[in-house]
Amino acid sequence: MTEVKPYQVEGVTGGWEVVIGMEVHAQVLSQAKLFSGAATAFGAEPNSQVSLVDAAMPGMLPVINEYCVKQAVRTGLGLDATINHYSVFDRKNYFYPDLPAGYQISQYTQPIVGKGKIVLDLPDGSSRTIGITRLHLEQDAGKSVHDQHPDHSYVDLNRSGIALMEIVSEPDLRSPEEAGLYLRKLRTILRYIGSCDGNMDEGSMRADVNVSVRRVGAKFGTRCEIKNVNSIRYVQQAVAYEARRQVDLIENGGKVVQETRLFDASKGVTREMRSKEDAHDYRYFPDPDLLPLELDPHWVEDLKSTLPELPDAKKARYVADLGLSPYDASVLVAEKEAAAYYEAVAKGRDAKFAANWVMGDLFGLLNKAGLDITKTPVGPDQLGSLIDLIKNGTISGRIAKEVFEEMFASGEDPAAIVEAKGLKQVTDTGAIERVIDEVVAGNADKVAEYRSGKEKLFGFFVGQVMKASQGKANPALVNEILKKKLTA
Amino acid sequence: MTDIIDLDLGSARDGLAKKAFSALELARTHVQAMEDARSLNAIIIETPDRALADAKAADQRRAKGESLGAMDGIPIAIKDVFCTKGVVSRACSKILDGFSPTYESTVTANLWQAGAVMLGKTNMDEFAMGSSNETSALGPVASPWRRRGDNRPLVPGGSSGGSAAAVAAGVGLGATGSDTGGSIRQPAAFCGLVGVKPTYGRCSRWGMIAFASSLDQAGSFGRTVRDAAIMLRAMAGYDPKDSTSVDRPVPDYEAALTGNVKGLRVGIPKEYRVGGMPAAIEDLWQRGIGWFKDMGATIVDISLPHTKYALPTYYVIAPAEASSNLGRYDGVRFGLRVSGDNVLDMYEKTRATGFGAEVKRRIMIGTYVLSAGYYDAYYLKAQKVRALIARDFTAAFEQVDVVLTPTTPSAAFAHGEIAGDPVAMYLNDVFAVPASLAGLPGVNVPAGLSPEGLPLGLQLLGRTFDESGLLNAAFALERAANFTARAAPWWRQ
Incomplete structure (x- = not known):
């Protein structure tokens, strides 16, 4: 096994370690949404897959989709995680046109899945275990469309209410490569389980990447969150850029401020989106329209065994x-x-x-x-x-x-x-002998050299024989007969 | 024979069964009464054509021997909080201007399924936030009742003020209401009606415009306990579309009305004696206790020690939920939209124009109590107190079968009399709110008149899902109280 040098960002004052944590939003593979019966197919006509609940019409109420719960639990089991038999759905309140209810139903303090882990397979054959903090279920928002009209925006609610699993890792990743491996491994697990198709280009898997830098062994630095990165390559680029940016900032006497950033794929850079001061107060509280989610341990066991x-x-x-x-x-x-x-x-x-x-x-x-x-x-x-x-x-x-x-x-x-x-191998020793005899006869000088000790030439004779037989001669027989003939 | 208009629901049901009159005649009578009572502003959308069509259909069923039961052909009014398909439904808020749902609430759908006849939509406090019906965007409701020798208009109570005023004025044989913290029981008390709020989870909330989801519960108004019981049975039932609705069979509430309360243990909570309560109400309570004693019930003094925290607890939890529930009124998809320079500006203008002062107050209180740094001190604390209040009742119901209290701490008041003082207004529900927080069923029974000649009610609270036992106790109380007063029909010009 080759010794792998830990990834570091080289600054003018020395090396810096990168600390990465990942929040992945994985769309649950399900025919219907998390709290409504509307369909979830990708690429449908705008607003053609919207129920009254998804559009948050007055008096509408959410009803949990058991299948999505099952998918989340199976995923939790696949991540070797604690399944919480009691979990709670909360409302995350904010205003945005693609969020019809004015709140997203999510899980805040009591998620359905607790601590777990993912094992990364490194190229040198070794492996590294990355901690999973939690997995929770939440609704996706709709989509605002800004390019259809000069001064109006449009809203497509097809995605509104689709079930997502937010899978949060511990800050255990240490390089862009590990970040990439983590996403690949997570995607592999999700696809094995069949709980998410993992198609990042269709948006069914998206990553928020938390990046900070520190001196090796020092306390964690201040992190920045890069939102909604939609390919593994971009995640790696974003991490590398962001780590470099933070190191340069610190080494030039600056300070990293906690903020949300966006990755601009065309330029390969991250840009400030909003600072911590602008962060929303989401006013989380348990959704009174939904009862706490209680799972029967036997049901969980059944899922585990299947x-x-x-x-x-x-x-x-x-x-x-x-x-x-x-x-x-x-x-x-x-x-x-x-x-x-x-x-x-x-x-x-x-x-x-x-x-x-x-x-x-x-x-x-x-x-x-x-x-x-x-x-x-x-x-x-x-x-x-x-x-x-x-x-x-x-x-x-x-x-x-x-x-x-x-x-x-x-x-x-x-x-x-x-x-x-006619590619059948020739195993007729007579036929092979005939070819060998021809080759030996036609290369008397090489035969002499071989016999005088230049044994490397054996390969040359094999090649000539195979060529003459159009590759069909059985190589073992060729070796055996050739050796006999050359030493004779 | 009694005039059709003077029949209560139970008698009208019997009359229809005996073919003493048709559902169409009954509907015409009530449509006329509705038109005559327009000055009350109790009904804000009239659906007379629908009423007559519904009635004809009921008559046709009856002629074929296919009557749907007690509610078939019975004209009723629907609180505007219920979404009714094709009929504008706006919870009396400007922000839902012109909103005509494409769907029918489960409760109203159940009523139509039972053959009920729709007269119209009733006025209410905006988004059910109020105790006087004065916060309605469609104007206040005048109670059919007036103080003796005083023509000033009085409030019918709220938030289901339109429903209460309508039934009290003989418009409809019953009406739906919704009760979040007294919104059925308090107007029933003010208008001399029976109003029942069942156990939380008994009626589906699907299609009912939400105020505070953990408290909102539909219920019925009737002139008698029997009326309210018949109507409640038709409204109630498990609904898979409401995760908080409870899958339990709905008993025949009317069949439970035996009037026998011998051995019934009636709890009298000492904490319901509040300072400044008029003597008439205290007297009425004592009379109630006496009637139960006379009927062979056992009176048990009980304590519900956390009662005094109920109102402040309610005014943290209900606004918190409301502030979130009302987030959907943003001008994007339905109802009012006031254009702005950008989306934030549109939200602000729409909501500033669309919501009235009381709704805004509660949104702000709710937003405050849920915000980071205050959540633990307000919302979380309130939830803990709520659990203690519920525990008080659980303990009490180990000793008693029902709890008897006054329904309100005063009789009806005049328009504008306390509208400027929100806390005074909130105090109206001081006796109603604890049961709401505990999710218990409660009923107002009209039991007497104030010195000014206004109705006063007694409240009975029951065990979770024991509406049958509760309504039977109410039935006994009703018989004992023998409340026969009716408002003089001054509104019929």
Whole structure:
């Protein structure tokens, strides 16, 4: 394992440590909103998915959607967190046109999920545990649209009332890379559980990033919150920029003030949005329209027992049972579809060999083609058959790569390609001997050099033989016969 | 035969069943009474065409032998706090100018389902904030009652002042009300009616314009306990659309009216004797105690030690909830909008124009008690006291079955008499508020007249969800008190 140097921002007065905490808003995968029956599909006509409750018409009342509660609890279980059997919905009061009721229903002092953790898989194969402070359920607001009219704004309430999980981390992250890894891992867990699709570009996962700097080991510095960053790359850029900004500010005799900032992706900078003095007084209080949420411990236990195998458990199993390296295992489990694919390929086969094919050849071509695993033209059975053809000696590993490219392009089965193209490996020793004899005869000078001790030339002879056989000669037989002929 | 207009709900129900008259005749009579009583300003939206159509439908059902029961064909009035589909519903606030809901509140939907006939919407204090109906954006209501030898208009009480005045004036055989801190019981007392606020959670709040969500509860006005009981049964019931509504069967309240209170334990809380209370009210209370004794009930002196904190507690919690509930009136989606230079300016102008002084006062109090730094001292403290008040009642109801108190500390007052003094106004509900905070059912029973000839009421409070027991005690009290006075119909020009 290589020693990884901790990330630091180098200032003129020395190194500074970056401290990052994350608040992620994850949209709950649910057909209906948190407190109303309205639909939640992305991209619908403005104001076409709005119930009377979402529009906060007079006399309307919220009713909790049990499915969203279930999703939050399953997520909490996936984060190895305490499930609070008693939680309370509060009103967060403020005025904004896209907040129809004048308050957002959220959870303030008594969230549904308490402390948990997320394990980050670092590139060097080690791991780091990041604390989760809490997870709570809340409503999303609508959307103000400012670019449709010169002096009017429009409001789209489709998003109003959609269930969000706010997942808050401890200030445990120490670099832009860790911030990125944290988001990726969280997204992986959410997708395994199926409680959020994790699509940051559709806004179904958004991050508020708290950043501060300090001397290593010193007390926490004053933090700034960067609101609503909507891609992992932007989070990393925003953290790097903000940490640098704070270090420069402090080193120039300034002081970091607690404030909310925005990340301007086009310029790669953060800008002040509002200072602490302008912060709203949200006047939180328990929503009298809703009773406290009480969960039956048996119900929670049932959810726990029906949770799918999660990435950490899967990774551990790949390492322990399949003999994969921790890093390979973490790459394979990062997407649940990829892991399922891999397991289908590896079933009854050489697991490490299968891992190399999936991570190397398959991921390589998918990446080049800009496809994700769900769009792969080569099914796991097909890749499995290809591996079988290698293992039973029908084709060589080299030919297999050629066949795989053909499979990827055409979607055909490997056996058919091998058959049609005549790529079957030659295992007839007589035929191989004939080719070797030709090569030996045609390279008398090299043979002499070899025999006089230049054994490195062995590879040259192998290459010539494979070339002459169009790659079809069984490499093991080639080695064996060639050795005999050259030493004879 | 008695004139149709003089029948109470129960007798009208019997008359309809016997086909002594039709629902249409009954409706026409009440529509006429409504027109005759316009000077009271009790009904702010009249729906006579709807009333006649509803009545005809009731008659057709009856002709086919498909009557829907006690409320079928009964003309009633609806407090403006209930959203009624296609009929402007604005809780008598300017900020809801022109708001015509596309939906029907659960309580009114239940009433129409039971065949009730809609006469119109009744006046009320703006957003149910008031005890005199003087905060209505649609003007004050004149009580049908006047002091002996004095023609000055009196308040009907509030906030359900229009409903109380209407029923007291013979407009409608019943009316809906809502009671947050006495808004049914106090006007019922002022107008000589029975007004019942059921247990919190008994009637759905869905479609009822919210004032203070943890306190608001719909209820009924009637000329008699039987009337109020019949109507309440039709309004009540579990509603999955209201998370605070309670899934319990609704008993036949009328069937519980036996009048037998032998062995009933009636609690008399010593804390309900407040300074400055007129002798007439103290006397009436004593008479009430005597009647129960005479009927074989047991009188038990009880203590509800946290009573004196109820009013201040109420005036922290109710405004706090109101300040949040009224956040939705921002001029963006419905009702009044006063344009401004930007969105903040529009909010400010809309809300400054749309809300009346009392509503603004409560929004400001509520905003204050919820704000950072004051929350613990006010809102949180008030919630703790509220729990203590509820505990007082829980303890008391281990010793007694009902609690008997005066309903109000005075009889009705004149327009403008105390409107300038909010605290004096709030004191009207001093006896009503504790039960509201505890979520208990309560009922006003008209029991006597003040020296000026105005109605005075006694309040009975019951156990949670024991409306049957409560109404039966009220029925017995009603019979004993034999309150037969009616307001002289000066308003019929």
